[in-house]
Amino acid sequence: MMSDWSHEIVLAASILSWFIIGAGLAQTTIYLLQLIIAAYALSRRPPVARSALLWHRYGDVAPPIALLVPAYNEEVNVVESVHSMLALEYPNFEVIVINDGSKDHTLQRLIEAFKLVKFRRPYEEALAHEPIRGLYSSPMTERLFVVDKENGGKADAQNAGINVCRAPLFCVIDGDSILEPDALMRAAQPFIDDPERTIAVGGTIRIANGSRIEAGRVREIHLSNRLLPLLQVVEYLRAFLMARLAWSRINTLMLVSGAFGMFRRTEVVAVGGFTKGSMGEDLDLVIKLHRHMRDAGRKYRIQFIPEPVCWTEAPETLGVLARQRTRWQRGALECFFRYRSMLFNPRYGRVGFLGFGHILVVDVLGPVAEVLGYILIPAFWLLGILSTEYLLAFTSLIFTYGVCVSVCSLVLEEAELQRFPRARDLAVLTAVAVIENFGYRQLNNFWRVKGWWQYLRGNQGWGEMTRTGLTGAKK
Amino acid sequence: MWYIWDLSILLSALSLVIMLFLIARRVLQERRGRAQIDQRRQLHTALIAFTENRDREALKVVLLAVPAGVAIDAGFEFISLLRGEEYDDVLAAFDECGLPALVGKQLEKGNSAERMHAAEMLAALRSENAVASLLSALDRDRSREVRIAAAIALCDLGSLPPLDIALGKVGVAGQRSRRLIELFRRFPPARFEELRDHAARTDAIPFIRAAAIDALAHAAGFHFADFFARATGDQSPEVAAAALRALGLTGHAEAPAILASAMANGDWDVRAAAADAAGRLGLAGLAAPLSALMDDEAWTVRYAAANALRSFGQPGERLLRDIAASEVSRSQRTASLILAEGPAA
Numbered sequence: 091m092m093s094d095w096s097h098e099i100v101l102a103a104s105i106l107s108w109f110i111i112g113a114g115l116a117q118t119t120i121y122l123l124q125l126i127i128a129a130y131a132l133s134r135r136p137p138v139a140r141s142a143l144l145w146h147r148y149g150d151v152a153p154p155i156a157l158l159v160p161a162y163n164e165e166v167n168v169v170e171s172v173h174s175m176l177a178l179e180y181p182n183f184e185v186i187v188i189n190d191g192s193k194d195h196t197l198q199r200l201i202e203a204f205k206l207v208k209f210r211r212p213y214e215e216a217l218a219h220e221p222i223r224g225l226y227s228s229p230m231t232e233r234l235f236v237v238d239k240e241n242g243g244k245a246d247a248q249n250a251g252i253n254v255c256r257a258p259l260f261c262v263i264d265g266d267s268i269l270e271p272d273a274l275m276r277a278a279q280p281f282i283d284d285p286e287r288t289i290a291v292g293g294t295i296r297i298a299n300g301s302r303i304e305a306g307r308v309r310e311i312h313l314s315n316r317l318l319p320l321l322q323v324v325e326y327l328r329a330f331l332m333a334r335l336a337w338s339r340i341n342t343l344m345l346v347s348g349a350f351g352m353f354r355r356t357e358v359v360a361v362g363g364f365t366k367g368s369m370g371e372d373l374d375l376v377i378k379l380h381r382h383m384r385d386a387g388r389k390y391r392i393q394f395i396p397e398p399v400c401w402t403e404a405p406e407t408l409g410v411l412a413r414q415r416t417r418w419q420r421g422a423l424e425c426f427f428r429y430r431s432m433l434f435n436p437r438y439g440r441v442g443f444l445g446f447g448h449i450l451v452v453d454v455l456g457p458v459a460e461v462l463g464y465i466l467i468p469a470f471w472l473l474g475i476l477s478t479e480y481l482l483a484f485t486s487l488i489f490t491y492g493v494c495v496s497v498c499s500l501v502l503e504e505a506e507l508q509r510f511p512r513a514r515d516l517a518v519l520t521a522v523a524v525i526e527n528f529g530y531r532q533l534n535n536f537w538r539v540k541g542w543w544q545y546l547r548g549n550q551g552w553g554e555m556t557r558t559g560l561t562g563a564k565k
Numbered sequence: 566m567w568y569i570w571d572l573s574i575l576l577s578a579l580s581l582v583i584m585l586f587l588i589a590r591r592v593l594q595e596r597r598g599r600a601q602i603d604q605r606r607q608l609h610t611a612l613i614a615f616t617e618n619r620d621r622e623a624l625k626v627v628l629l630a631v632p633a634g635v636a637i638d639a640g641f642e643f644i645s646l647l648r649g650e651e652y653d654d655v656l657a658a659f660d661e662c663g664l665p666a667l668v669g670k671q672l673e674k675g676n677s678a679e680r681m682h683a684a685e686m687l688a689a690l691r692s693e694n695a696v697a698s699l700l701s702a703l704d705r706d707r708s709r710e711v712r713i714a715a716a717i718a719l720c721d722l723g724s725l726p727p728l729d730i731a732l733g734k735v736g737v738a739g740q741r742s743r744r745l746i747e748l749f750r751r752f753p754p755a756r757f758e759e760l761r762d763h764a765a766r767t768d769a770i771p772f773i774r775a776a777a778i779d780a781l782a783h784a785a786g787f788h789f790a791d792f793f794a795r796a797t798g799d800q801s802p803e804v805a806a807a808a809l810r811a812l813g814l815t816g817h818a819e820a821p822a823i824l825a826s827a828m829a830n831g832d833w834d835v836r837a838a839a840a841d842a843a844g845r846l847g848l849a850g851l852a853a854p855l856s857a858l859m860d861d862e863a864w865t866v867r868y869a870a871a872n873a874l875r876s877f878g879q880p881g882e883r884l885l886r887d888i889a890a891s892e893v894s895r896s897q898r899t900a901s902l903i904l905a906e907g908p909a910a
Contacts, residue, residue: 115569136676143682147714150750212871212902214864227908267629282743283710286772433585479566491627494577497584504587513591520584 093512104477105466111480113459114487116451121495124336125502131339132506137397140274148275149281153183155274155352156255160247161187161265165194167511169203171265174306175231180274184233187265188251191220193239202235204228211235213256217249217363222263225254244348245364245371252355252363261352262372263394268308268401269350276398289357289379289389292346293398294330294340296509297323299406308401313515316368318411320522321530322404327519328499331396337445338394341503344380344445346392348372350400357390359383370421377429380441396507412537419541420549457538460488464532489527496523569702604631605639612643616651621658628662635672637664641686656690665692672698672715679706684711688718696724703731709739717744720751724904732773740770749780767800774799775807782811788813797823802832809835813842817824821848828854828877840866844873852877853883859888859896867895871903 138144147456157175161168168187175185189197200206203496206226220242228234239250248262259281263269273293280288301312316318337343346353348371361378364371376392383390405411426449432438467484470476500516500523510516611627614620628636644655659665670692672683684702686696699722700714712735719725732740739745752760763769764777778796781789794817796808809827812820819844827839828851840858843851851873858870874881882904889900 099838111566111569134677136678138678138682143685146645147681147685148744151746153743207906207908210902210905212868212899212906214866214868284738284741285743286741356578477566479570482570483566486570490570490573490577493581494573497577497580501583501587503590504584507593513588516588516591518585520581520588524581 098474100277103470106462107480107484109478110459110463110467111483111487113451114463114484117456117486118491118495120451121332121491124332124554125495126496127336127339128332129502132396132502135395137507138276141275144272144279145179145276148279149181149434151282152181152275152278153259153281153285154184154257155278155357156251156257156260157183157185157274158248158251158255158262159185159187159264160190160244160251161192161196162190162241162244162247163192163194163196163200164265165192165196167266167528168196168304169199171205171268172200172204172234173270175263177234177271178230178269178274178331179271180278181378182257183274184235184255184257184303186235186237186251186255188237188241188247190239190247195237195402197236201226202395204230204234205274206236209235210374211254213254213255216359217253217493219246219250220367222250222254224336226237238397238501243366245366245368248348248371249363252358255355258355259352260355260358262348262350263400264349264402267295267349268303268306269477270306270399270401273350273398273400274352274373276395277350277494279395280356280395280456281352283343283391284391287389288393289347289354289383289390290376290392291398292334292343292394293350293352293354295326295347295349295400295402296446297326298401299404301401303401311509311511313510313518314404314406316406316430317522318406318408319404320518321526324496324519324523331502332495332499334394335396338392340444341391341438342440342445342448343392343394344376344449345373346376346394346439349402350398353379368421368424369417370425373421374428377425377432379511380433380438380445381429384438384441397511405478412540415534415537416544417539419453419457420545422449422541423545426450426454453538457535458542461539462536463488464535488531492527493524496526576598579802586780601632604635607631608636608644609842612640612655615655615658617649619654621661624655624658625662628658629662633664633667636662637668637686640664641689644689652910656692659690660692665695669694669698672702677711678706680706680708681714681787684714684718688721691722696722700724700726706738709736709742710744712736713739713742713744713748716749717751720748720753725756728756728763733764737770743776745773746776746780749777750784752784752857753879754781754785757781757789761789764796764804765792771801771803774801775803778804778807780813782814787815790817793817794819794823797827800832802830802835805830806832806834806838809838813838813845816846820846824848825851826852828858833861833866837863837866837869840869840873844869844876846876849877851878852881856884856888856896857858859899860894867899868903871899877902 107248158176171189172185187200203541207229209225209227211225222237222239224238228238235249239247244496252260261274275291277291280291297319298308298313299319302310302312351372356377361382365374368374379392401450405414433441433450435442463484466483467476471483484536497520500519504516608627609632611624615624622626640659644652668683668686672680672687675683684699687699687800690726699719703712703719706712706715716725716731716735727729749760760781764774778793782793793808793811793815797805797812799808812823824839824843827833827835830836836858840855843855855870855873859867861867871885874885885900885904888896889904891897
């Protein structure tokens with residue numbers, strides 16, 4: 091009787107181990123595939139180094155762009171952010187700041203700094219959003235408009251901005267982020283080269299912690315001297331330079347970051363804009379765009395290009411980072427289950443198989459399988475249920491392949507883009523790319539499992555994102 | 566299972582070795598970079614001195630002393646600031662130092678970003694072999710962006726092949742690029758007829774035909790008004806809308822009838838372009854169809870119609886006020902919004 095039980099336990103343990111190792115293998119295979127495609131994509135489209143050249147080349151034919159900046163309780167940074175946005179190098183753009191019912195003095199700061207006056211501007215009420223209390227324009231610059239509305243969340247504010255803007259393209263950016271001066275020109279390039287098919291373009295988000303920032307510009311790029319932002323630098327590099335570039339190359343890009351993305355207004359309006367209350371409103375919008383264009387049988391491109399850069403502040407404490415990561419996980423799960431009918435659906439081609447397959451393996455199953463593996467695989471090995479080779483296979487999938495993927499992302503960055511100014515930075519990041527697999531990766535997966543749990547319990551809160559602000563001196 | 570472990574060790578070790586190599590390469594680049602900054606500064610000083618003393622020999626000494634890449638980049642940047650005789654003198658010095666030949670080589674052997682830049686530089690350097698190199702790039706380059714850059718450079722040098730041939734070489738995919746609008750805007754007046762012929766071709770890509778019409782409207786004006794009037798009835802909404810916009814710039818004796826008919830078109834882009842053109846031309850006689858368009862299902866059309874009425878001055882504003890005071894409807898709402906536009910009271 092006892093021997094029957096032990097046989098079944100061994101069988102169950104083996105099946106579970108195979109599931110865990112299989113999930114890890116699938117994830118690793120996807121990453122390696124992405125690395126190869128990203129390397130190919132970068133070699134096919136080398137970056138243009140000087141922005142003056144871009145202006146010379148595209149300045150006359152660049153389409154008008156509206157920069158939409160939702161702001162909620164941003165009184166500390168908003169004026170400097172808007173100044174830096176107004177100074178962007180692009181021939182035809184307007185900045186629309188949407189004050190989303192801030193409880194602090196965000197609107198007052200803007201009114202004072204830009205001498206704003208109430209203004210009436212007819213607009214199409216194409217998307218639903220909370221009521222607008224007033225529109226403001228500035229006698230100091232015709233490029234700036236401020237929309238003051240009742241609080242409805244980021245997606246709601248962005249929808250109000252989309253309604254008010256008149257440009258055929260709009261660019262969403264977080265109020266506390268900093269765009270490189272040539273970022274709009276670089277991001278608009280696919281809309282110039284292929285205006286009929288391009289409907290969305292994402293650029294790179296980089297971490298500004300540690301860099302010297304003056305007057306809303308990143309003047310000197312430095313790495314942070316704190317470990318947590320450094321770990322996120324490598325993480326972002328992997329996410330943007332590897333994953334997004336690769337999927338963009340095969341037109342399967344599922345995420346254009348809400349912190350910096352450019353969209354064609356007509357298509358976004360056609361899909362109903364950003365989904366209000368969504369935890370991952372950026373992912374949600376891109377999935378809707380894919381579905382809309384595929385359902386309509388239209389040819390389209392959703393692209394990621396690495397050169398346009400938006401700087402953001404990374405969380406510096408574990409508590410804030412944990413909240414951010416659990417929220418991202420809930421966003422991914424929410425979108426996956428909301429649009430689950432697209433998964434492996436031949437009607438949606440590569441998007442259904444690769445794009446959704448990626449979310450399934452990396453975001454839905456990945457964290458659960460990996461955290462289970464941390465506990466069960468060593469336990470099974472200690473109990474003698476699993477042989478050493480299983481333990482080593484799992485260890486390699488968690489640690490050594492992780493090192494390879496992170497370091498290879500850095501290799502791609504250095505071989506093609508060289509955006510870190512000093513050799514010392516590269517050496518530091520190489521070390522970080524190795525050590526992030528020993529502790530940080532596991533912590534991250536724990537937060538993602540926590541996100542799963544919150545999703546199952548229906549927790550819809552955003553959690554507080556404490557920021558110290560990008561303005562001011564080097565931190 | 567062992568192979569998963571072995572492969573992981575091999576791959577991660579390999580990635581670390583490559584990274585270490587790249588770090589070492591970067592150390593060397595940093596040293597070279599500092600030297601290049603000095604060389605650029607040296608060249609800029611020599612170029613500035615040349616514009617004052619025209620000592621070509623002294624400039625040539627410096628040009629030949631710095632690496633070719635530095636000379637090409639800094640030189641191109643500098644000549645974009647010059648005009649007239651100074652420009653020609655610097656070009657002659659560049660030519661004598663063989664810089665255009667080096668740029669020609671870059672057009673053949675660089676990566677796609679470098680090849681595009683080389684095409685632009687060749688147009689600026691105006692060397693003897695520039696046309697041959699650019700024609701070869703237009704003919705053979707595998708990147709459509711480079712082929713378009715070569716076509717624009719050839720146009721600047723007055724050596725663009727016949728338009729149909731040039732567009733054929735750019736390729737069908739390249740014929741969707743807004744860069745071609747720039748090419749058309751640079752067309753010499755002597756070749757406007759060619760643009761018109763292409764815009765009239767019903768088998769050509771609508772985007773390109775529309776771009777050609779826009780370029781003609783801005784550059785040639787009333788000379789092609791008859792053609793624009795005919796093109797307003799084109800099957801393609803994109804072409805018809807472009808022709809209506811063009812008509813709005815040039816005017817035409819038949820414009821009122823043409824615009825009135827276009828305002829009833831099934832495509833909203835055409836209706837909006839017609840309303841916009843009526844406003845530009847100040848055709849107050851079209852107030853009735855414009856008022857009807859203010860009930861259009863597309864906001865863009867309603868807005869264009871209301872703006873057109875407003876541009877007619879007092880009679881138009883009066884009409885808008887009447888509509889705004891009427892029963893609640895789409896027209897009434899649009900009129901109210903347009904009348905309210907501007908600083909709040």
